[in-house]
Amino acid sequence: MTRPPNAPRSVLVVAALAVAFLTLPVLALLQRAPWSGLADLLRRREVVEALGVSLLVSLTAAGIVLVLGTPLAWVLARVDVPFRRLVRTLVVLPMVLPPVVGGTALLFALGRRGLVGQWLERWFDVTLPFTTAGAVVAATFVALPFYVITVEGALRTSGEDLEQVASTLGADPLTVLRRITLPRLIPAMGAGLALAWARALGEFGATITFAGNLPGRTRTLPLATFQALESDPEAAVALSLVLLAVSLAVLLPTRHRWLPTR
C-alpha cells in the first residue's frame, strides 16, 4: 500500500484502531466457536425452535414494513404534509430509542391494560403480549424506520422529472406511481427491506419486554442466545454464529446500496 500524500500517519493509525475495535469482537466470537460440535449444537431443539420463531417473526415484520413503509416513505418524500419534519422525526425515533424503552412503550400502548390494548381485548378478544403476534409488533416497531428512511432517501435523490413528464403526457397519479415511481424504486426497497429485516431479526429488548420469552412462541434467536449465555455458553456462541451468518448473508448482496463500491 502506498501512502497518499493527503493521509497523515496519525489519521491512518486512528482509522486502523477503529477497524480493529469493530472487527475484534467478531473474530473473538469465531475463535470461541465450538467448531467440532457445531453441527450437533445447531440441531438441538431449542436452537431449531428459536430459528423458526425468528424467521417467522422477522419475515412477517418485513412484510408489514413493506406494506406500511412504502406509502409512508412516498408521502414523506413527495407530499407537502403539514409538520413533515416533526412527523419524520417521530417516525425515525424508534431507531434511536433504546429497544427496552420501545418495549415498555408498546406495553403501555398495546398491552392488556394499555391505551389501545384494553380495547383490543374488550372488543376483539386480542391480547398481544406473550404471543408471536406481539413479537412481530415489537420487531416491526424497531425495523420500520430503517425501511422508511432508505426508501424516502432514494425517492428524494431520484427526483420528480420523469413523474412530471408522465403527468404532462396524461397519466393519472396512481398510474405514475405504479408505472414510473415504483419500478425505479425497487432496488432501494430491496435494500431498505434487507436492513429492516436484519434489524427485526436482531431485535431483543423490545421483544423480551413486550412479548415475553417462551420457547416456540416468542423466544427468538437473540432471546435464546441471552438465555443460553448463562447456562450453556457454547450454545450461545453457536446461536451467535447463526445470527452472524444471517447478518452477513443480508449485508453482502445489498452492501452496494449504502456502501461505496470501492
Place this chain on the structure above:
Amino acid sequence: MWTHPPSGAILLAVVASMVAAGCTEVPGDTALTVFVASSLTDVAADLTDEWTSTSGVGVELVVGGSNHLAAQVRDGAPADAFLTADAELLDDLQHRLLAKPVTDQTTDWMADRVPTIIHDLAINHLVVARPTAGPERRPADLRDPSLVLVACAAGVPCGDAAAARFGDLPIDSFEPSARAVVARLALDEADLGIVYATDVAAHTGLAQAWPQKPTCPCITYAAASLSPSGNPFVAFLTSDRARQILTEHGFAAGPPR
C-alpha cells in the same frame, strides 16, 4: 475573536461539574460495589443504609438476576461482595476465586482474607401471586391455559425453585428475574406469577393468588465477599441488626450460626 469562551471549554466545564456532582453522592474510592440478587433489592437498600451509617463506607448496589451477576463476576466485574439467591453459584465462583468457607464463629472477619462466604444468609419462599386488581384464584388455575402465567426462566434461582416445586406448568413467559415477574403482575399483564413471598409483602400491586403457607423447596440466600474490603460488609450481614432487617422484610432467618 475570543470574546466568548470556546464552546469546547464550556462543554468540558459542564462535564467536569457533572462528574463532580456524581462523586458527591457516592463517597469516592472507598465505596463498595455490591452485587445483589434482584429479589433482595429492597432489603439490600436498608441493609446497606444501616452499614453505611455505622461504618461510614458507602455502597453502590448492582441489582440483577443471580446468574447474570455471577457471570459478570466470572468475567471479572469489580464487585466487592455478592449476595446471591443461588448458593451453588458461589460454590462455582469459590473454585475460581479460591474462596474458603467460614467454618467457625471465631474467624476474624476483619482479616484481609479473600473471600468470605456465608451460606444460609436468609430464606425466602415462593408463592403464586396475582395482581391485586384481579380476582382471587384457586390452585387449579395454575393449569388453566386461558390464564396468563409468568415465572422466572430456568437458570434463574426463582425459576429453578419454581420448577422444583410446581413441576411443569403452562407458563406463558420465562422472565429474566423475579423482579420482572413482579412487574408483569403489577402492570396487570399477567394473571398469575410465581414470585417470592417478600415480593408480595412489599408490593401493593400484588397479592397471594390464594392463601398459601410457606413451603419448600425454597430459596436460600448466600453472601460472599470478593475483595478484602468486602469482608467487613459480609461480616456485618451476620450481625443481629442485619438479621433484624432481613426479618422485617419477610425473610426467614437462616439456621443460627
